[in-house]
Amino acid sequence: MHVPDGFIDAPVSVATGAVAAAAVAVGLRGARRELDEQAAPLAGLVAAFIFAVQMLNFPVAAGTSGHLLGGALAAILVGPYTGVLCVSVVLLMQAVLFADGGLTALGVNITDMAVVTTVVAYGIFRAVLKIAPNRRRTVTVASFLAALISVPAAAVAFTGIYALGGTADVAIGKVFTAMVGVHVLIGIGEAAITALTVGAVMAVRPDLVHGARGMTARRLELRTGTPATPGRTPAPAASPVTARTVTAAPATKDAPATPAPGAPRRSARRVWAVGLGAALLCAGVASFYASASPDGLEKVAHDKGIDTKTEDHAAKDSPLADYGVKDISDARLSGGLAGVIGVGATLAVGTGVFVVVRRRRADADAEAR
Amino acid sequence: MGAGHAHTLYRAGHSPVHTLPPQCKIAAVFCFVLVVVATPREALWAFGLYAVLLAAVAATAGIPAGLLLKRLLIEIPFVAFAVLMPFVAEGARVDVLGLSLSESGLWGAWNILAKGTLGVAASVVLASTTELRALLLGLQRLRMPPLLVQIASFMIRYGDVVTDEMRRMRIARRSRGFEARGVRQWGVLAKSAGALFIRSYERGERVHLAMLSRGYTGTMPVIDEVTASRAQWSYAAALPLTALAVCLTGWMLV
Amino acid sequence: MTGPAATPPSLQVSGLAYAYPDGHQALFGVELTVARGERVALLGPNGAGKTTLVLHLNGILEAGAGSVTVAGLPVAGANLAEIRRRVGIVFQDPDDQLFMPTVREDVAFGPAAAGMRGAELAERVHRALDRVGMAEFADRPPHHLSFGQRRRVAVATVLAMEPEILVLDEPSSNLDPASRRELADILRSLDVTVLMVTHDLPYALELCPRSVVLSGGVIAADGGTQELLCDQELMREHRLELPFGFDPRSVTAPV
Numbered sequence: 001m002h003v004p005d006g007f008i009d010a011p012v013s014v015a016t017g018a019v020a021a022a023a024v025a026v027g028l029r030g031a032r033r034e035l036d037e038q039a040a041p042l043a044g045l046v047a048a049f050i051f052a053v054q055m056l057n058f059p060v061a062a063g064t065s066g067h068l069l070g071g072a073l074a075a076i077l078v079g080p081y082t083g084v085l086c087v088s089v090v091l092l093m094q095a096v097l098f099a100d101g102g103l104t105a106l107g108v109n110i111t112d113m114a115v116v117t118t119v120v121a122y123g124i125f126r127a128v129l130k131i132a133p134n135r136r137r138t139v140t141v142a143s144f145l146a147a148l149i150s151v152p153a154a155a156v157a158f159t160g161i162y163a164l165g166g167t168a169d170v171a172i173g174k175v176f177t178a179m180v181g182v183h184v185l186i187g188i189g190e191a192a193i194t195a196l197t198v199g200a201v202m203a204v205r206p207d208l209v210h211g212a213r214g215m216t217a218r219r220l221e222l223r224t225g226t227p228a229t230p231g232r233t234p235a236p237a238a239s240p241v242t243a244r245t246v247t248a249a250p251a252t253k254d255a256p257a258t259p260a261p262g263a264p265r266r267s268a269r270r271v272w273a274v275g276l277g278a279a280l281l282c283a284g285v286a287s288f289y290a291s292a293s294p295d296g297l298e299k300v301a302h303d304k305g306i307d308t309k310t311e312d313h314a315a316k317d318s319p320l321a322d323y324g325v326k327d328i329s330d331a332r333l334s335g336g337l338a339g340v341i342g343v344g345a346t347l348a349v350g351t352g353v354f355v356v357v358r359r360r361r362a363d364a365d366a367e368a369r
Numbered sequence: 370m371g372a373g374h375a376h377t378l379y380r381a382g383h384s385p386v387h388t389l390p391p392q393c394k395i396a397a398v399f400c401f402v403l404v405v406v407a408t409p410r411e412a413l414w415a416f417g418l419y420a421v422l423l424a425a426v427a428a429t430a431g432i433p434a435g436l437l438l439k440r441l442l443i444e445i446p447f448v449a450f451a452v453l454m455p456f457v458a459e460g461a462r463v464d465v466l467g468l469s470l471s472e473s474g475l476w477g478a479w480n481i482l483a484k485g486t487l488g489v490a491a492s493v494v495l496a497s498t499t500e501l502r503a504l505l506l507g508l509q510r511l512r513m514p515p516l517l518v519q520i521a522s523f524m525i526r527y528g529d530v531v532t533d534e535m536r537r538m539r540i541a542r543r544s545r546g547f548e549a550r551g552v553r554q555w556g557v558l559a560k561s562a563g564a565l566f567i568r569s570y571e572r573g574e575r576v577h578l579a580m581l582s583r584g585y586t587g588t589m590p591v592i593d594e595v596t597a598s599r600a601q602w603s604y605a606a607a608l609p610l611t612a613l614a615v616c617l618t619g620w621m622l623v
Numbered sequence: 624m625t626g627p628a629a630t631p632p633s634l635q636v637s638g639l640a641y642a643y644p645d646g647h648q649a650l651f652g653v654e655l656t657v658a659r660g661e662r663v664a665l666l667g668p669n670g671a672g673k674t675t676l677v678l679h680l681n682g683i684l685e686a687g688a689g690s691v692t693v694a695g696l697p698v699a700g701a702n703l704a705e706i707r708r709r710v711g712i713v714f715q716d717p718d719d720q721l722f723m724p725t726v727r728e729d730v731a732f733g734p735a736a737a738g739m740r741g742a743e744l745a746e747r748v749h750r751a752l753d754r755v756g757m758a759e760f761a762d763r764p765p766h767h768l769s770f771g772q773r774r775r776v777a778v779a780t781v782l783a784m785e786p787e788i789l790v791l792d793e794p795s796s797n798l799d800p801a802s803r804r805e806l807a808d809i810l811r812s813l814d815v816t817v818l819m820v821t822h823d824l825p826y827a828l829e830l831c832p833r834s835v836v837l838s839g840g841v842i843a844a845d846g847g848t849q850e851l852l853c854d855q856e857l858m859r860e861h862r863l864e865l866p867f868g869f870d871p872r873s874v875t876a877p878v
Contacts (some may be wrong), residue, residue: 006487007447038574039520040580044523044524044573047520049566052535077566085520086520093524093525096508099440099489099492103488103491105488167481169408169477171459196556199559205644205645208567218649220688224652225841229846231853349550526723530679582707583780585709590735
């Protein structure tokens with residue numbers, strides 16, 4: 001998705017350049033705050049990691065393979081500020097060193113691929129964690145959702161930029177559909193890879209996952225005794241080694257619950273995956289074969305002559321009206337895509353509603369106590 | 370997507386282009402591309418002139434034409450989009466070779482192809498005549514935030530190290546009979562990616578502590594400087610200024 | 624008659640305990656004192672926690688319990704800048720240490736960070752590279768050097784700061800015999816306190832009169848290197864083994 005020069009006109013390129021510059025400046029400040037003196041080498045190494053992992057081949061089937069964009073992964077592993085920074089550096093270096101992506105299109109590319117993906121992913125990630133209990137396995141689920149939404153979000157952002165400064169006369173509806181449709185699918189791949197990778201890091205170094213801060217605690221044991229001196233007559237049975245426990249500072253705020261052993265971390269993810277898959281299948285494919293005959297309500301209205309008074313729905317001119325996508329003439333493709341987009345949007349809105357409700361409930365509980 | 374473009378384009382040489390201070394080159398190329406993007410697409414002759422200009426710079430720098438052309442292959446996804454455009458765009462239709470194509474679509478396709486190609490060519494000229502280190506020093510001279518330059522510097526220094534680790538992991542996997550064929554194997558690949566992250570992060574920590582151990586206080590000590598004389602700036606400015614003249618003429622004639 | 628004020632020991636570690644982030648505890652109360660000018664080998668099997676201990680010496684790792692003092696200065700917060708000048712650590716992987724684009728810049732990094740510039744800086748760099756025999760390689764990028772050469776440049780980067788104590792983590796690992804000897808010659812010629820983490824026992828015998836054994840997360844033995852290597856039961860107890868055919872009694876160890 002590296003946009004070349006000339007794809008977006010000069011004024012918008014400059015404007016997105018300013019946006020990108022501002023975002024990177026914010027990222028720099030935030031990274032310095034998050035990583036302190038370690039900012040330069042850590043962010044550099046993380047950027048090197050992102051650069052390398054973007055080249056990792058994830059085979060899908062029959063010769064096609066997927067690649068990671070990395071915005072969501074970066075946000076979850078190192079936090080939003082450092083994440084934006086690292087992906088931006090990767091994009092910058094790709095443009096300057098490898099001529100990958102136009103120099104004047106850096107603003108567009110950074111805004112679209114570094115800023116939007118990372119920020120959206122982090123937002124969704126934190127939102128999901130607020131709803132679900134703060135446990136390690138929810139982090140994987142949250143990562144999945146974060147990455148899933150972030151990719152189409154980038155596509156939406158791109159369409160927006162294109163609407164403002166695209167140099168070609170293609171209907172916005174077509175661009176929107178094509179971009180978002182394809183990227184919903186890519187998002188699924190990115191989501192799976194991101195969730196699996198975050199899970200892998202959590203298993204070994206949960207303290208490195210920025211999104212999972214505060215979920216670890218430890219105690220320390222001290223052993224005392226005198227060291228042996230070599231060459232002397234063997235010391236009497238080694239001085240009893242006494243053990244004391246010392247709690248390490250800093251203690252964590254959360255109750256140090258030992259992580260639930262072996263509770264099937266898979267089950268939540270599997271449910272989500274199956275549910276999502278089923279929803280997409282129904283909306284995207286099965287819907288076409290649904291009957292076009294009027295359903296119960298409509299039929300009754302027609303028989304009784306009530307429907308002569310119906311008014312056109314206010315949103316009838318929207319690009320997704322009538323469960324189809326405007327400008328795509330092939331009914332099956334149109335309906336399918338509309339369904340897929342609908343599922344994605346519902347998921348996002350539904351998640352958002354849950355967040356608000358949950359927060360209100362938590363506030364109410366806090367007050368009630 | 371970001372895949373496979375890990376080979377730097379730098380070609381050593383002693384041409385006048387190579388010896389120009391990096392900040393001059395970066396600024397010149399950037400302004401040049403900006404001018405190209407701002408040129409009206411109807412001024413076909415202008416783009417021809419731009420191509421000639423770039424070719425002249427490339428020739429002075431001793432960049433083989435083959436390298437330039439090979440790198441243009443990067444553009445393929447957008448070439449595809451450009452080719453589609455006349456079929457997909459709206460507006461008045463014209464007849465070309467028996468096909469009914471959108472006129473604005475044709476112009477749009479031309480616009481993208483011409484400007485995109487010139488952009489890539491300009492970037493290649495910059496990258497092949499400027500060393501990594503010099504590029505970063507140049508960016509720093511151009512007021513890019515020092516922290517950003519440091520991060521980029523480490524990314525480049527350790528980019529190969531991390532990619533090597535990834536390659537070694539791949540060899541280890543395959544030596545134990547693992548073949549990544551489909552989605553089922555993603556778990557293993559993701560574990561490699563996770564391990565790679567941990568290793569990279571820990572290496573970053575070790576590099577940091579090596580820096581600290583030698584007195585790093587948050588800002589990179591200044592060891593090398595690149596300064597540019599007025600003459601060098603003027604020499605570099607020749608490219609974008611000529612382009613600007615072409616562009617303005619283009620606007621006047623349109 | 625009052626004796627001269629005793630110079631504080633180069634290194635003093637008391638009751639040091641530490642656990643890794645995943646919960647595994649590595650150090651259970653380490654007690655270690657190294658006097659000025661001594662050369663001490665820190666021995667122990669793989670996984671004993673030697674590198675972990677080293678990382679506490681300049682404040683990289685923060686102790687869960689206990690303290691570390693370098694030449695009288697405690698390793699904590701405000702002192703870290705000075706501590707890090709005094710404690711020169713040469714890590715096992717030279718790639719971690721050579722993070723600049725050229726050798727010269729890497730060696731210059733330390734003094735430049737302390738404010739040195741111009742001719743003085745260049746002189747310091749040249750001297751450090753000279754001491755390790757790498758002066759001709761000043762303008763090469765690190766990845767163009769062999770492993771042994773990188774190891775030597777890494778030592779130079781630390782020497783350029785003129786430290787109080789030189790801590791080396793497995794200095795002879797992965798070096799061919801000639802490079803090992805060259806490095807030993809360099810180390811012998813230096814006038815700093817040396818703490819060498821190694822499981823290369825002959826190397827320890829060659830260079831360090833005193834050895835301590837880190838085992839089970841504590842210092843389990845402390846004494847003359849030759850005596851320690853000849854104490855077979857002690858060695859066996861802490862999983863230390865001599866290389867094939869090596870007889871410590873046959874070597875005249877330095878005092």
